[in-house]
Amino acid sequence: MARTVEDVAPNDRSTHYPAGxxxxxxxxxxxxxxxxxxxxxxxxxxxxxxxxxALIYKYxxxxxxxxxxxxxxxLEDFLEGLDYSLKGIKGSLNKLRKIAWYQIDLYNREHxxxxxxxxxxxxxxxxxxxxxxxxxxxxxxxxxxxxxxxxQNGEIxxxxxxxxxxxxxxxxxxxxxxxxxxYDRDLAxxxxxxxxxxILFDGLRKNAD
Amino acid sequence: MARTVEDVAPNDRSTHYPAGxxxxxxxxxxxxxxxxxxxxxxxxxxxxxxxxxALIYKYxxxxxxxxxxxxxxxLEDFLEGLDYSLKGIKGSLNKLRKIAWYQIDLYNREHxxxxxxxxxxxxxxxxxxxxxxxxxxxxxxxxxxxxxxxxQNGEIxxxxxxxxxxxxxxxxxxxxxxxxxxYDRDLAxxxxxxxxxxILFDGLRKNAD
Amino acid sequence: MARTVEDVAPNDRSTHYPAGxxxxxxxxxxxxxxxxxxxxxxxxxxxxxxxxxALIYKYxxxxxxxxxxxxxxxLEDFLEGLDYSLKGIKGSLNKLRKIAWYQIDLYNREHxxxxxxxxxxxxxxxxxxxxxxxxxxxxxxxxxxxxxxxxQNGEIxxxxxxxxxxxxxxxxxxxxxxxxxxYDRDLAxxxxxxxxxxILFDGLRKNAD
Amino acid sequence: MARTVEDVAPNDRSTHYPAGxxxxxxxxxxxxxxxxxxxxxxxxxxxxxxxxxALIYKYxxxxxxxxxxxxxxxLEDFLEGLDYSLKGIKGSLNKLRKIAWYQIDLYNREHxxxxxxxxxxxxxxxxxxxxxxxxxxxxxxxxxxxxxxxxQNGEIxxxxxxxxxxxxxxxxxxxxxxxxxxYDRDLAxxxxxxxxxxILFDGLRKNAD
DNA sequence: CATGAATGAGTGTTCATTCAT
DNA sequence: TATGAATGAACACTCATTCAT
Numbered sequence: 001m002a003r004t005v006e007d008v009a010p011n012d013r014s015t016h017y018p019a020g021x022x023x024x025x026x027x028x029x030x031x032x033x034x035x036x037x038x039x040x041x042x043x044x045x046x047x048x049x050x051x052x053x054a055l056i057y058k059y060x061x062x063x064x065x066x067x068x069x070x071x072x073x074x075l076e077d078f079l080e081g082l083d084y085s086l087k088g089i090k091g092s093l094n095k096l097r098k099i100a101w102y103q104i105d106l107y108n109r110e111h112x113x114x115x116x117x118x119x120x121x122x123x124x125x126x127x128x129x130x131x132x133x134x135x136x137x138x139x140x141x142x143x144x145x146x147x148x149x150x151x152q153n154g155e156i157x158x159x160x161x162x163x164x165x166x167x168x169x170x171x172x173x174x175x176x177x178x179x180x181x182x183y184d185r186d187l188a189x190x191x192x193x194x195x196x197x198x199i200l201f202d203g204l205r206k207n208a209d
Numbered sequence: 210m211a212r213t214v215e216d217v218a219p220n221d222r223s224t225h226y227p228a229g230x231x232x233x234x235x236x237x238x239x240x241x242x243x244x245x246x247x248x249x250x251x252x253x254x255x256x257x258x259x260x261x262x263a264l265i266y267k268y269x270x271x272x273x274x275x276x277x278x279x280x281x282x283x284l285e286d287f288l289e290g291l292d293y294s295l296k297g298i299k300g301s302l303n304k305l306r307k308i309a310w311y312q313i314d315l316y317n318r319e320h321x322x323x324x325x326x327x328x329x330x331x332x333x334x335x336x337x338x339x340x341x342x343x344x345x346x347x348x349x350x351x352x353x354x355x356x357x358x359x360x361q362n363g364e365i366x367x368x369x370x371x372x373x374x375x376x377x378x379x380x381x382x383x384x385x386x387x388x389x390x391x392y393d394r395d396l397a398x399x400x401x402x403x404x405x406x407x408i409l410f411d412g413l414r415k416n417a418d
Numbered sequence: 419m420a421r422t423v424e425d426v427a428p429n430d431r432s433t434h435y436p437a438g439x440x441x442x443x444x445x446x447x448x449x450x451x452x453x454x455x456x457x458x459x460x461x462x463x464x465x466x467x468x469x470x471x472a473l474i475y476k477y478x479x480x481x482x483x484x485x486x487x488x489x490x491x492x493l494e495d496f497l498e499g500l501d502y503s504l505k506g507i508k509g510s511l512n513k514l515r516k517i518a519w520y521q522i523d524l525y526n527r528e529h530x531x532x533x534x535x536x537x538x539x540x541x542x543x544x545x546x547x548x549x550x551x552x553x554x555x556x557x558x559x560x561x562x563x564x565x566x567x568x569x570q571n572g573e574i575x576x577x578x579x580x581x582x583x584x585x586x587x588x589x590x591x592x593x594x595x596x597x598x599x600x601y602d603r604d605l606a607x608x609x610x611x612x613x614x615x616x617i618l619f620d621g622l623r624k625n626a627d
Numbered sequence: 628m629a630r631t632v633e634d635v636a637p638n639d640r641s642t643h644y645p646a647g648x649x650x651x652x653x654x655x656x657x658x659x660x661x662x663x664x665x666x667x668x669x670x671x672x673x674x675x676x677x678x679x680x681a682l683i684y685k686y687x688x689x690x691x692x693x694x695x696x697x698x699x700x701x702l703e704d705f706l707e708g709l710d711y712s713l714k715g716i717k718g719s720l721n722k723l724r725k726i727a728w729y730q731i732d733l734y735n736r737e738h739x740x741x742x743x744x745x746x747x748x749x750x751x752x753x754x755x756x757x758x759x760x761x762x763x764x765x766x767x768x769x770x771x772x773x774x775x776x777x778x779q780n781g782e783i784x785x786x787x788x789x790x791x792x793x794x795x796x797x798x799x800x801x802x803x804x805x806x807x808x809x810y811d812r813d814l815a816x817x818x819x820x821x822x823x824x825x826i827l828f829d830g831l832r833k834n835a836d
Numbered sequence: 837c838a839t840g841a842a843t844g845a846g847t848g849t850t851c852a853t854t855c856a857t
Numbered sequence: 858t859a860t861g862a863a864t865g866a867a868c869a870c871t872c873a874t875t876c877a878t
Binding site for chain 5: 645646647648678679680681682685
């Protein structure tokens with residue numbers, strides 16, 4: 001429902017949830033667009049959702065629990081869409097470029113979630129035990145696989161540890177997107193992707209030197 | 210109050226304030242280094258400062274009031290130091306380079322304040338009526354003056370509105386510093402200044418094309 | 419329902435109840451061994467029993483209702499066992515001695531129930547309308563009958579009101595058991611029974627003086 | 628104010644406390660006479676005391692904190708009175724007899740506190756870190772000193788460890804008082820003291836055998 | 837200048853209970 | 858017989874703020 005990617009791939013997950021569950025999640029999302037997580041109260045969420053406070057607690061064990069559920073679902077949607085749009089792409093660097101575009105585009109379209117993901121959540125140690133972090137790890141793992149694959153087939157140089165490459169890649173994307181996310185400014189995903197990839201890929205290619 | 214800029218010397222502003230006033234401000238600063246503003250409580254500040262809660266309230270009408278007082282003072286110190294270190298520099302671009310370095314260095318040294326300034330405070334509309342914003346405006350005005358001066362003496366091209374130039378200049382600095390500030394990473398001020406100025410100044414010079 | 423007292427055999431009462439009913443009661447019992455009644459919640463009971471919360475509510479109108487149902491059943495078991503083990507005993511004092519032993523032994527084996535019975539439940543006026551209290555009354559009545567019988571056949575002096583005798587008898591037992599029950603200490607039933615009976619029976623016998 | 632002992636010895640401790648502090652303590656005490664601690668709520672205490680809920684929290688950090696403050700003060704009063712009434716008594720056994728009487732009399736007069744002390748509080752592990760427990764320990768220590776003194780001057784046999792003696796002494800008192808405390812029955816302090824001391828002291832005397 | 841006492845309005849969370857299916 | 862969804866009212870605890878002194 002909250003599908004955001006260009007080319008479909010359905011998920012009907014939402015239909016399995018009771019009405020209250022959905023309404024609460026939607027309420028949180030709409031509130032996050034207006035104010036930051038910490039200043040959103042149980043009462044506000046309940047009122048916005050039109051349900052009882054206790055119900056929220058029953059579905060999501062705590063306020064952070066609710067946040068992470070929403071975040072997790074959002075990330076899972078992202079990952080599904082990413083998988084789907086990676087189909088048919090050949091070459092590790094091409095895949096990475098697609099990923100870069102995909103992520104930048106997401107950051108650009110979803111400032112609210114991105115802000116939470118980029119700032120709010122990282123300071124909380126509970127984050128690293130959350131489902132949210134599981135999704136992030138899956139995403140991270142996927143990138144590493146692609147890099148490994150590129151190294152194996154000779155597309156990417158093998159003298160830099162794959163994890164470093166990943167870190168630089170993700171760091172570059174983040175670096176480019178952070179200001180627009182934080183200051184709610186628009187960003188041209190195509191141009192930004194170009195910038196990131198042009199700079200990095202030359203240095204990554206096997207015959208780079 | 211106006212510090213004698215000639216001979217540096219730490220400002221004596223503080224001596225005009227009652228003991229409690231100073232202790233409270235110092236308490237907030239030390240707390241900000243440990244936890245974020247929203248989760249700092251009146252009681253904590255009072256306890257850290259060793260004064261009565263009611264006293265804080267008497268001096269600073271609200272928590273945000275206290276924050277802005279501290280921020281304002283901090284910015285004023287920054288501006289004073291900037292004025293001082295701008296002395297004897299000739300050329301608008303040279304001055305701008307100095308400003309860039311000075312600001313980047315500050316962001317780099319003071320993550321706590323920078324984070325508040327860069328993120329926390331801007332979302333609050335009260336900010337734009339605050340003394341903090343006055344300081345920011347003064348700083349902003351100063352840059353505009355330098356740009357105007359550069360245009361007038363032919364150092365800077367005159368076909369771009371000065372305010373645009375200022376916006377790009379400050380945006381570039383911010384852009385470079387934001388990730389380090391947010392993720393508490395170190396940044397090399399010299400290199401960062403070079404990056405910013407190299408990219409911008411070529412495009413700004415009158416005979417640029 | 420009325421158990422065939424001849425051949426002991428565990429009561430079949432349970433089979434008349436639906437599965438959920440039994441599971442709930444068992445859940446409460448197992449929880450009572452771990453924590454005190456007031457801090458046990460509906461949800462906990464339901465989860466432990468593996469049934470829906472609403473179901474518990476349907477069977478037992480309130481938490482206290484459930485408690486009393488369990489207590490009642492427990493006491494009925496006690497009474498049945500007592501009846502059975504009283505068979506074949508001749509003499510009122512001998513019967514009373516048996517009762518003393520039986521009750522002390524129970525207190526000693528079942529601290530959880532005993533504590534509830536001895537402390538928790540008595541402060542609640544609803545107790546006196548409960549099925550639990552019915553059982554207690556039946557037990558109490560049975561003792562009175564034995565005392566009456568003893569007076570009639572000349573075994574017990576007739577110058578003390580039978581109800582006083584009963585009160586003293588039960589009070590003595592309680593007095594002896596209370597500390598062990600409350601502080602979860604072990605008690606030797608044989609010795610305790612001796613103490614109680616030695617002291618009381620000399621004073622009770624017709625030719626006592 | 629809450630002085631309870633026969634012969635004075637003043638404590639004006641209460642006058643040092645603000646009105647709210649006193650009112651809250653008194654409110655808790657009066658509520659404890661009606662219902663058990665767990666079912667007393669913040670709101671009830673506040674309402675009974677006629678003060679704001681937050682004030683209670685400010686003075687006593689938690690509900691248990693409040694309970695222990697009250698209990699502690701009550702015990703300190705007891706200890707003060709005990710010290711005072713022990714003056715001029717010669718002989719260890721005479722002192723112990725006085726202590727027995729004093730404690731039994733207290734249990735008898737203050738069922739509410741006694742019940743809490745004897746039952747409620749011991750199940751809570753926090754109790755052993757509380758000020759309440761400090762007082763209990765002081766009392767306990769005092770008894771040990773008297774026993775030691777008795778052993779040294781030959782009044783008490785030296786073949787039983789003093790700590791055992793203390794344990795038996797306190798256990799006997801507790802055993803005698805527990806039922807009356809729990810069932811809110813009256814107890815004759817003089818007779819109870821006689822019972823306890825008659826039984827124990829014969830066995831304790833040096834030339835006992 | 838500084839403080840202790842006091843408060844109103846929330847905070848997230850938990851509970852026993854009800855109802856439609 | 859059994860359940861999932863939903864709720865009202867309360868829970869202990871916290872907060873920024875005010876006032877008399």
